[in-house]
Amino acid sequence: MAMNFWEAQQRARKRTSIYLFLFVVLTLAVSIFVEIAMRTFAEGSYDPPFPLLGSLFALVTFFVAGFQYMQFCAFGGSYVAESVGAVRVDENTNHPELRKLLNIVQEIAVASALPMPAVYVLQTPQINAFAAGLSQNDAAVTVTTGCMSLLNRDELQGVVAHEFGHIYNKDMKISMRLAAMVMGFFFILYFAMRMLQFSSYTNERPREERNNKGGNPLLIGALIMAVAGAFTWLFGSLLKAAVSREREYLADACAVQFTRDPSGIANALRKIAREQNHNEMPAEGMSISHMYFDDRGAFSSLFATHPPIDKRIAALEGRKYIPDEWNIPKP
């Protein structure tokens, strides 16, 4: 049974909005928690008329995230592709393999009713691909030379269609925003740690004086901020990874919508699963690993940016995923 791609898309979109909602809830809840904690622990010395520390937490996070996001925005799709060493394919090339790649990209551009992106090739034997660029008009699709030599036409079409799925769903924008938010949380943690360091140098007051009622509000505030920053950074990263995995399923479902052929992309994934050296993608590409067609070797599945390949193939073929370990061999 082939996958019902409309239903699969709906499911993935719904789950994404739940995760994004959780992200907002996380930020607001922690802001409130920070304020309450501060008022409890620094009772005597902290009593401003409005929630100072809580708003500080929220404001700093959003400000740093906004700044970070603006920096991401400054670089178009082509910049990202070139930064990992990919080479742009000339539109008038006569090389048969490159011609075929351009044709395939044009086909999917027609199928998805999206403008033709810039096409790049990355010199590496692994099968992989990525889409970059924050808007649909400034997108770049990169495939590896491994893709072109190891995949047949239908499989390459499936891979390109998956990358178009990311462009179609504006996934680069979502992941950049989430990455910026996580950076914001990390900044709070970093800043609070610095504050703690700072106050441990300056607070050379006698111990009994520091331990009096209320304590040093600066120290307590920094401590609370550090805990809150670490907590949100951890959970923000988890949510970001969960969103990323959901967007992979969505892009797979869109690939099927564009090509009306689940076997192309499923066979491409199978070929990747059989690859021995897949974890050895070029090192300079690691910072954009979440953007790849497949990204294995993440330290644990909770933080992985991509779902397991078997699970993606099962979804494409409309099966229920059963982990290998659960399969009891028949006698």
Add this chain to the structure above:
Amino acid sequence: MLFQIGMGLLALIVVGLLWAMSTYNRLVQLQNQVKNSWSQIDVQLQRRYDLIPNLIESVKGYMNFERSTLEAVIQARNQAASAREKVAENGGPTGEGSIKQLAQAETVLKGAMTNFFALAENYPQLRASENMQQLQEELTSTENKIAFARQAYNDQTMVYNTSQQQFPANFIATLFGHHPAELFAVADEASKRPVKVQF
């Protein structure tokens, strides 16, 4: 009291006008989307009609004695090309449709092409020719693009037609002369898939 009733009526009229405006705009937008996706098909059809004479010219030397097959392809191509022009003359897919004729001509052309490629398999030299391989890639890609463009066109046409027929938008649709665009349907199940281009 009279004032309140007057205001209530006014509010109703304003809401009604706003609804009519947004429905009108939505229909126009959908109609333009249908037209745009038709022009995508149109471009690809034109490209295929341009490629076919090239193809025949290149194979003539190899398969001179398959004259009748080659002629069938040329004839089907010419008929499809003129059907395409007729659609353009009649104002595209949302005009007085002649898409049915084009779909029929396309079906005939597909049959002729399939026959041709089946015969071409008997000519190993033909398959080995580099020029032929390039033509093969171009034709395969064009076939795919036609199939994808048709898929997008049919999807968009369905949305346009449905929103014309829905109550109460159907009043606005009839008032401003919207009528359902024709689906670009290909006759039989086998020819729905793109022609397998293979030498």
